[in-house]
Amino acid sequence: MKSRLGQKLAFIHHHWDGLQTFLHDGRVAIDFNSVENLIRPTALTRKNALFAGHDEGNRSWARIASPIATAKINDVEPFAYLKGTLQAVAAAHPQAKIDDLLPWTPMPSS
Known part of the structure; x- marks a missing residue:
């Protein structure tokens, strides 16, 4: 079983491209x-x-x-x-x- 921190980091890694899009394009809502x-x-x-x-x-x-x-x-x-x-x-x-x-x-x- 993964630790809670490991789960959160895996989530961030999985959604990294979407996060980058949000950060670089002001039209994209969070x-x-x-x-x-x-x-x-x-x-x-x-x-x-x-x-x-x-x-x-x-x-x-x-x-x-x-x-x-x-x-x-x-x-x-x-x-x-x-x-x-x-x-x-x-x-x-x-x-x-x-x-x-x-x-x-x-x-x-x-």
Whole structure:
């Protein structure tokens, strides 16, 4: 068994690159509290969905909750985002350009 000091030093060694990034780039936050606060409602809803009674229901919830939460985090109205994305997919949007459909990518006006 490792000593507590040894465990702490191993942790620092394992995360050294991330620490260096934080120290050299002032835009990088030391913690993820803001992100955790943004995703907390979705995580709680997902946890509650576990009691839906069926595994496929849980998977369906995850498929729709993830893009909705991602749209909200990126200040995109979820209904408009989903509508635009589904319309693009129905109009045979090229799979090679799937990144164009991500919520942080501006959608062309209809």
